[in-house]
Amino acid sequence: MDFKSSDTLTSGMLSGPREQDVLPATAAAAVKIVIVGGFGVGKTTMVGSVSEIRPLTTEETMTEAGIGVDDDYGSETKTATTVAMDFGRISISEELVLYLFGTPGQERFWFLWNGLFEGALGAVVLIDTRRLEVSFDVIGRLEERGVPFIIAVNDFPDAPRHPVEALRTALDLEKEVPIVHCDARRRTSSRDALLTLMRYLHSLAMARA
Amino acid sequence: MTHPQDPSLDSYDSLDPLDAFTAPDSLDDVHDPRFQAEVPVKRARRGPENPERLYILTGEDSERAPLDLVTLIVAKGEPSPTAQPEHSAVLRLCRTPLSVAELSAYLVLPVSVVTVVLTELLAADLVQARAPLVRSALPDRSLLEAVMHGLQKL
Numbered sequence: 376m377d378f379k380s381s382d383t384l385t386s387g388m389l390s391g392p393r394e395q396d397v398l399p400a401t402a403a404a405a406v407k408i409v410i411v412g413g414f415g416v417g418k419t420t421m422v423g424s425v426s427e428i429r430p431l432t433t434e435e436t437m438t439e440a441g442i443g444v445d446d447d448y449g450s451e452t453k454t455a456t457t458v459a460m461d462f463g464r465i466s467i468s469e470e471l472v473l474y475l476f477g478t479p480g481q482e483r484f485w486f487l488w489n490g491l492f493e494g495a496l497g498a499v500v501l502i503d504t505r506r507l508e509v510s511f512d513v514i515g516r517l518e519e520r521g522v523p524f525i526i527a528v529n530d531f532p533d534a535p536r537h538p539v540e541a542l543r544t545a546l547d548l549e550k551e552v553p554i555v556h557c558d559a560r561r562r563t564s565s566r567d568a569l570l571t572l573m574r575y576l577h578s579l580a581m582a583r584a
Numbered sequence: 585m586t587h588p589q590d591p592s593l594d595s596y597d598s599l600d601p602l603d604a605f606t607a608p609d610s611l612d613d614v615h616d617p618r619f620q621a622e623v624p625v626k627r628a629r630r631g632p633e634n635p636e637r638l639y640i641l642t643g644e645d646s647e648r649a650p651l652d653l654v655t656l657i658v659a660k661g662e663p664s665p666t667a668q669p670e671h672s673a674v675l676r677l678c679r680t681p682l683s684v685a686e687l688s689a690y691l692v693l694p695v696s697v698v699t700v701v702l703t704e705l706l707a708a709d710l711v712q713a714r715a716p717l718v719r720s721a722l723p724d725r726s727l728l729e730a731v732m733h734g735l736q737k738l
């Protein structure tokens with residue numbers, strides 16, 4: 376094979392799930408929800424607060440061709456960028472597992488993970504009212520991809536408080552799209568944001584049936 | 585007025601998970617010094633780029649989905665002593681079901697590399713892949729309800 380084995384493999388230091396993190400043999404299928412938002416809005420915090428396992432990190436490497444570099448020998452400069460994504464897990468039943476991915480805000484990274492958005496049940500968009508505009512692009516990308524989402528306003532202490540309808544107008548959202556408050560550090564608050572997403576997805580499914 | 589830190593935010597336990605969603609009427613407490621009626625920035629809505637792509641994953645006769653981040657992998661047996669280190673490592677980790685994403689995390693290898701290893705193991709019939717349930721044009725309501733009930737137990 377044409378890749379360098381990770382040091383973890385060759386050193387025999389391979390770690391696996393802790394005993395309490397092992398899924399039952401009956402686990403038959405998984406679903407996923409993505410948690411998106413601009414830089415520093417609390418994605419990692421939310422994944423960590425609701426996950427039953429210690430949050431893990433998966434990575435992907437991307438090779439970018441150097442821009443405007445074209446020497447006499449026709450070779451290109453390429454830079455490899457490693458993009459990391461945190462994720463957590465919630466066992467729904469003996470058969471069903473839910474995974475939560477805290478996905479980097481920059482859309483140019485999303486293609487790295489095939490089907491991450493296309494296959495997700497839906498998305499929670501975290502916003503910070505001090506920097507609302509950092510989430511605009513992410514919301515637009517979800518709309519383009521037809522991914523249903525809710526808005527969770529993360530509860531930063533010095534962030535301005537706006538009326539929900541003023542936020543809805545500013546974010547240009549349909550009246551059905553739920554907007555909730557959340558403290559990503561609190562398990563119950565993060566869980567409630569996920570439940571709001573699920574109720575919304577359910578109402579969409581009812582409307583379509 | 586419900587303050588964001590109001591403990592009633594955590595009172596969903598008493599609710600039926602299927603209760604229709606009702607938007608909170610008050611994220612805004614006019615007595616809060618941080619209250620601002622106006623939002624200074626404005627976004628413009630976008631539409632679906634290509635509505636057909638929503639249906640691609642759901643077609644009965646669509647190609648078999650490639651390995652997903654949350655495909656669950658289960659080993660069919662123990663690694664042979666001569667197996668490549670990557671193969672043995674995957675087989676050891678997957679004695680119980682493990683997602684591709686978790687494999688990537690524990691092996692500290694990029695997902696694309698893990699996918700290559702898994703493709704080889706699948707071809708050799710050494711592992712089983714349990715495909716994820718993905719969003720579809722006509723979502724499965726019982727699946728959504730199962731997820732809601734699971735979350736309520738948290």
Ligand SMILES: Nc1nc2c(ncn2[C@@H]2O[C@H](COP(=O)(O)OP(=O)(O)OP(=O)(O)O)[C@@H](O)[C@H]2O)c(=O)[nH]1
Nearest residue numbers: 414415416417418419420529530531532558559560
């Ligand atoms: N007060 C408050 N602080 C929060 C909340 N959520 C996150 N934080 C803090 O905000 C900081 C950024 O949170 P992260 O979870 O790292 O944000 P992120 O979106 O993963 O950030 P990047 O991955 O760097 O884009 C951390 O210091 C958190 O402790 C919240 O709900 N309330």
Ligand SMILES: [Mg+2]
Nearest residue numbers: 418419461477
């Ligand atoms: Mg993060």
